[in-house]
Amino acid sequence: MKLTLRVWRQSGPRDKGAMVEYKLADISPDASFLEMLDVLNERLIASGEEPVAFDHDCREGICGMCSLVINGTPHGPERATTTCQLHMRKFKDGEVIDVEPWRARAFPVVKDLVVDRSAFDRIIQSGGFITAPTGTAPEAHSTPVPKPDADAAFEAAECIGCGACVAACPNGSAALFLGAKVTHLGLVPQGQPERWDRVVSMLDTHDGEGFGGCTNTGECTVACPKGIPLDVIGRLNHDYLKATAGGKKK
Amino acid sequence: MNDDFYRSGGPIADTKAPSGPIEDRWTRRKFEAKLVNPANKRKKKIIIIGTGLAGGSAGATLGEAGYHVQQFCFQDSPRRAHSIAAQGGINAAKNYRNDGDSVHRLFYDTVKGGDFRARESNVHRLAEISTQIIDQCVAQGVPFAREYGGLLDNRSFGGTQVSRTFYARGQTGQQLLLGAYQALMRQVEAGNVELYPRHEMLDLIMEDGRARGVVVRNLINGEIKHYTADAVVLASGGYGNVYFLSTNAMGSNVTASWRAHRHGALFANPCYTQIHPTCIPVSGDHQSKLTLMSESLRNDGRVWVPKKGGDGRRPSDIPEDERDYYLERIYPSFGNLVPRDIASRAAKNVCDEGRGVGPGGLGVYLDFADAIARLGRGTVEAKYGNLFEMYERITGENPYDTPMRIYPAVHYTMGGLWVDYDLQSNIPGLFVIGEANFSDHGANRLGASALMQGLADGYFVLPNTIGDYIARNDLPPVAGTAVAEAETRVTSQIERLLSIDGDRSVDSFHRELGHIMWEYCGMERTEEGLRKALTLIPELRAEFWTRVKVTGKGEELNQQLEKAGRVADFLELGELMVIDALHRTESCGGHFRAESQDEDGEAKRDDDRFGYVAAWEWAGEGEQPVLHKEDLDFEYVKPTQRSYK
Numbered sequence: 001m002k003l004t005l006r007v008w009r010q011s012g013p014r015d016k017g018a019m020v021e022y023k024l025a026d027i028s029p030d031a032s033f034l035e036m037l038d039v040l041n042e043r044l045i046a047s048g049e050e051p052v053a054f055d056h057d058c059r060e061g062i063c064g065m066c067s068l069v070i071n072g073t074p075h076g077p078e079r080a081t082t083t084c085q086l087h088m089r090k091f092k093d094g095e096v097i098d099v100e101p102w103r104a105r106a107f108p109v110v111k112d113l114v115v116d117r118s119a120f121d122r123i124i125q126s127g128g129f130i131t132a133p134t135g136t137a138p139e140a141h142s143t144p145v146p147k148p149d150a151d152a153a154f155e156a157a158e159c160i161g162c163g164a165c166v167a168a169c170p171n172g173s174a175a176l177f178l179g180a181k182v183t184h185l186g187l188v189p190q191g192q193p194e195r196w197d198r199v200v201s202m203l204d205t206h207d208g209e210g211f212g213g214c215t216n217t218g219e220c221t222v223a224c225p226k227g228i229p230l231d232v233i234g235r236l237n238h239d240y241l242k243a244t245a246g247g248k249k250k
Numbered sequence: 251m252n253d254d255f256y257r258s259g260g261p262i263a264d265t266k267a268p269s270g271p272i273e274d275r276w277t278r279r280k281f282e283a284k285l286v287n288p289a290n291k292r293k294k295k296i297i298i299i300g301t302g303l304a305g306g307s308a309g310a311t312l313g314e315a316g317y318h319v320q321q322f323c324f325q326d327s328p329r330r331a332h333s334i335a336a337q338g339g340i341n342a343a344k345n346y347r348n349d350g351d352s353v354h355r356l357f358y359d360t361v362k363g364g365d366f367r368a369r370e371s372n373v374h375r376l377a378e379i380s381t382q383i384i385d386q387c388v389a390q391g392v393p394f395a396r397e398y399g400g401l402l403d404n405r406s407f408g409g410t411q412v413s414r415t416f417y418a419r420g421q422t423g424q425q426l427l428l429g430a431y432q433a434l435m436r437q438v439e440a441g442n443v444e445l446y447p448r449h450e451m452l453d454l455i456m457e458d459g460r461a462r463g464v465v466v467r468n469l470i471n472g473e474i475k476h477y478t479a480d481a482v483v484l485a486s487g488g489y490g491n492v493y494f495l496s497t498n499a500m501g502s503n504v505t506a507s508w509r510a511h512r513h514g515a516l517f518a519n520p521c522y523t524q525i526h527p528t529c530i531p532v533s534g535d536h537q538s539k540l541t542l543m544s545e546s547l548r549n550d551g552r553v554w555v556p557k558k559g560g561d562g563r564r565p566s567d568i569p570e571d572e573r574d575y576y577l578e579r580i581y582p583s584f585g586n587l588v589p590r591d592i593a594s595r596a597a598k599n600v601c602d603e604g605r606g607v608g609p610g611g612l613g614v615y616l617d618f619a620d621a622i623a624r625l626g627r628g629t630v631e632a633k634y635g636n637l638f639e640m641y642e643r644i645t646g647e648n649p650y651d652t653p654m655r656i657y658p659a660v661h662y663t664m665g666g667l668w669v670d671y672d673l674q675s676n677i678p679g680l681f682v683i684g685e686a687n688f689s690d691h692g693a694n695r696l697g698a699s700a701l702m703q704g705l706a707d708g709y710f711v712l713p714n715t716i717g718d719y720i721a722r723n724d725l726p727p728v729a730g731t732a733v734a735e736a737e738t739r740v741t742s743q744i745e746r747l748l749s750i751d752g753d754r755s756v757d758s759f760h761r762e763l764g765h766i767m768w769e770y771c772g773m774e775r776t777e778e779g780l781r782k783a784l785t786l787i788p789e790l791r792a793e794f795w796t797r798v799k800v801t802g803k804g805e806e807l808n809q810q811l812e813k814a815g816r817v818a819d820f821l822e823l824g825e826l827m828v829i830d831a832l833h834r835t836e837s838c839g840g841h842f843r844a845e846s847q848d849e850d851g852e853a854k855r856d857d858d859r860f861g862y863v864a865a866w867e868w869a870g871e872g873e874q875p876v877l878h879k880e881d882l883d884f885e886y887v888k889p890t891q892r893s894y895k
Contacts, residue, residue: 031536058499063330111807125439129432134311137389144400154393
C-alpha cells in the first residue's frame with residue numbers, strides 16, 4: 001500500500017507543534033497501524049531524522065497504552081478497536097491519514113503523539129477501590145454474587161483506561177471512565193460500604209483535574225475500544241445524586 | 251567437569267527452606283521470622299521495581315503494613331503492566347468441584363508439570379497460598395465468572411485433570427491486575443507508597459555487599475536520579491523479548507534483572523523459555539509481536555491437521571477421516587489438554603512433516619465446530635467471545651465459521667534471578683518476585699500458574715519474609731560514594747550509546763538477535779546450533795557497539811535510547827541463555843535437546859546428571875560465566891518420566 005501520513009510533531013510541552021507530511025510505500029495490509037508507524041520510524045532513522053514518539057506496549061488491545069487520533073477519531077475508524085489492533089487492511093491504497101495525539105486539557109502533550117494521562121490514576125486514588133487489606137478476606141464462597149450482577153460488573157470493569165472517551169468528548173469529560181469504575185464496584189456486594197463516598201470523591205477529583213462536565217453527547221461510548229455502554233454514566237449520575245441530594249454521604 | 255564455554259563454581263548450599271514435613275514449612279518459616287515493630291515500619295524504606303501482579307500486590311501489601319514504599323514502572327501507569335494481558339485464569343486448590351482437588355494435588359501437578367526442576371518447598375507454599383489469593387481478589391471486587399447460584403465458576407486448563415482455574419472471561423490477568431492496581435492506588439492516596447511511573451531502573455546501588463538502592467532514568471525528561479532504601483525488590487517481569495517476536499509487551503525487558511546480575515546476583519536457568527502452543531501464526535516481516543490465544547480454548551477446541559502433506563483444501567472441504575486429531579491420537583488420556591511443551595512440540599512436528607496449514611505451512615487448526623454443535627453457539631460465545639473477536643480482527647477470518655489457525659510462540663520465561671525460600675537473591679537486601687525470579691515453575695509452566703505465583707509472591711510471601719531481613723540487619727544511611735559510582739556507570743553508558751552515531755537502527759539489531767535465538771535456542775536445540783549461536787551473538791554484540799544509531803538526546807523523552815539500553819542487555823543475556831542450553835545435555839520441559847530423546851521422540855530428562863538448578867555468576871565482559879549448582883531433592887514427588895499418553 002501507498003500512504004500519505006500527516007503526523008503531529010511537537011518536541012515538548014512548550015513547543016507549538018505542527019502537522020508534518022510523510023509519504024510511505026510498500027506497507028503490508030496485514031500490518032497493524034503501529035507496525036506501520038514502526039516502518040515510518042525505521043525510515044526516518046535511516047535518513048537521519050527524529051522518529052515519531054508514540055505510546056504503545058502490549059499490542060494486544062488490553063494495556064490501554066496506545067492512543068492516537070486517526071482521521072479525527074480516537075483509535076481510528078473501526079468500532080470497538082484499539083489502535084494496536086487496527087490493521088492497515090481497513091485503509092485504502094493511496095489514502096491520506098491524519099495522526100494526532102489525544103487532545104484534552106487534562107491530558108497535556110509530552111512529545112509528538114505522547115500525552116500525560118496520570119490524571120486517571122489520581123481519580124482511582126481518590127476512591128476507585130474496595131478497602132480490603134491483604135489477609136483479612138473471608139472465604140470467597142461466603143459472599144455469593146448474582147450472575148447478572150457479576151457479568152454487568154465485569155463488562156464495566158473491562159475499561160482499559162486508554163482515555164479515548166476523553167479525547168472524543170467535546171467537553172473533555174472522563175465521565176465514561178469514571179462511570180465504568182463506579183459501576184463495576186457499585187454492582188458487587190463487596191463495594192457497597194464505600195459506594196456513596198466513592199462516587200463523590202472520585203467525581204470531585206475528576207473535576208479538579210480539569211476534565212469537563214458530561215452533557216450526554218455519547219461520543220465517548222462510540223469511541224470506546226471496549227464498548228463500555230453509556231448507561232454507566234447513568235449509574236454514575238444516579239449514585240452521585242443519591243449520595244449528595246439523597247443524603248447518603250455524611 | 252569444566253566445558254570450554256563456562257567455569258564451575260561452588261555449589262549453592264543454603265536455600266533457607268525449612269526442614270520438616272512439607273505442609274508445615276511455610277507456617278514455621280513465618281513463625282520464625284523476626285518481626286518489625288509497627289512503629290518502626292514507617293522508618294523503613296523499600297524500593298519496588300515494576301507494578302505487575304507481583305510488584306503491584308507487593309506494593310499494596312507492604313504499604314498497608316506501614317512500610318515506606320517507593321515504586322517505579324516504565325509505563326505511564328501501573329495499570330499497564332504486562333500482567334494485564336494474561337487471558338486464561340488463575341489456579342487455586344479450592345476443590346469447589348468436588349473432583350478430588352487438594353493442596354497436595356496442586357503441588358504435585360505443579361512439580362510434575364515443571365518437569366522436576368523446581369524446588370518442592372516453594373511449590374508447596376504456592377499451592378497452600380492459592381486458596382487465599384482467590385479470597386483476597388474476591389474481597390477486592392474482582393468480577394470472576396459466577397454460576398447462576400452466585401458461587402464462583404471454574405474451568406480446567408492445560409495440563410490438569412481437575413477443574414481448578416478461576417477466570418474472568420478471557421481477561422483474568424486484567425481483572426486481577428486492576429484489583430492489585432486499585433489496592434496500590436489506595437496506598438498511594440494514603441501516603442504509604444510514592445509512585446514513579448515512566449521511570450526505568452538502570453542500576454543497582456550496592457554498599458557493603460548489600461543492595462541499598464537504585465539509579466533510575468525519568469523517561470519524560472531524561473533526568474538521572476538515585477533512590478536509596480533498606481531493601482530493593484525487583485518485580486520487573488520476564489525476558490521473552492530477547493526473541494524479538496514474542497507474546498510479551500513491547501516494553502518488557504531484562505534490564506533491571508541484568509544490571510543486578512552484573513553486580514553478582516546469580517541468574518538461574520536462563521534457557522528455560524516457555525513456548526506457548528496457541529498463538530496466532532506470523533503473517534509477515536512487518537510483524538512486531540505475536541498474539542496469544544488463551545490456552546483455555548483447548549478446553550473445547552480440537553486441534554488437527556490434514557492427514558496428508560500439502561493438502562491445500564479449505565478446512566471445511568476436508569472430511570473427518572482425512573483429518574489427524576494428532577493430540578487426541580498420540581495422547582489419549584489428556585488429548586487436547588496436554589501441557590504446553592507437549593502441545594507446542596507436537597505442532598512443530600506435524601508442520602515439519604509438511605502437514606501445517608496457512609501461510610508458510612506454519613500453523614495447525616484449532617476447531618470449535620464440535621463445541622458449537624454440542625454446546626450451542628451462544629455458550630461458546632459467552633465463554634470465548636472476546637478471544638474470537640480478537641482473532642478475527644488480526645487475521646480477518648471468522649473462527650465461528652472456519653477453524654482458527656495457531657502456532658507456538660515464545661511466551662513466558664521460567665528462568666530469572668536466583669532466589670532462596672525467602673525470595674531473596676544471593677545479594678542481601680535484593681528480593682526478586684514474580685516472573686523475574688526462577689523459583690516455582692521448573693522447566694515448564696502449567697497454564698494458570700503464573701498469575702498464581704505473581705500474586706502469591708506479592709500479597710503473601712514477600713511481606714512475610716522481607717520484614718525478617720529488615721529486622722535482623724542494621725542498615726545505616728548509604729554513603730555518597732556508592733551512589734556516585736552507580737550514577738557514573740549509568741551516565742557513561744548513555745553517553746556511549748549516543749556517541750556511536752552508526753548506521754543501523756536499534757530494532758535491526760534486536761530483530762537479528764531474535765532470529766538467532768529462535769533458530770538456535772528455540773523450541774528444539776542441538777549442540778551444533780547452540781555452538782553456532784555462541785559465535786554469532788558476540789559478533790552481533792561487537793557490531794552493535796560500533797554501528798548502532800541512537801537518535802536524539804539523553805535529556806528528553808527518547809524511545810530509541812530506552813530501547814538501545816535494553817537491547818544491549820539482551821545481547822549479553824542471549825549469550826548466557828545459549829551457554830545454559832548448551833551445558834544442559836538433557837531435554838527438559840520446554841527445553842528440548844534433539845540429542846536427548848526416547849524412541850518415540852519424546853523428551854528425555856537426565857535426572858542423575860541434571861537434577862539441579864543452574865545458577866550463573868557474571869564474571870565480567872567477555873569472561874566465561876561461572877556455574878553454581880543448587881541440587882534439587884524430591885522427597886514428596888518422585889521424579890518419573892512424564893507421560894500424557
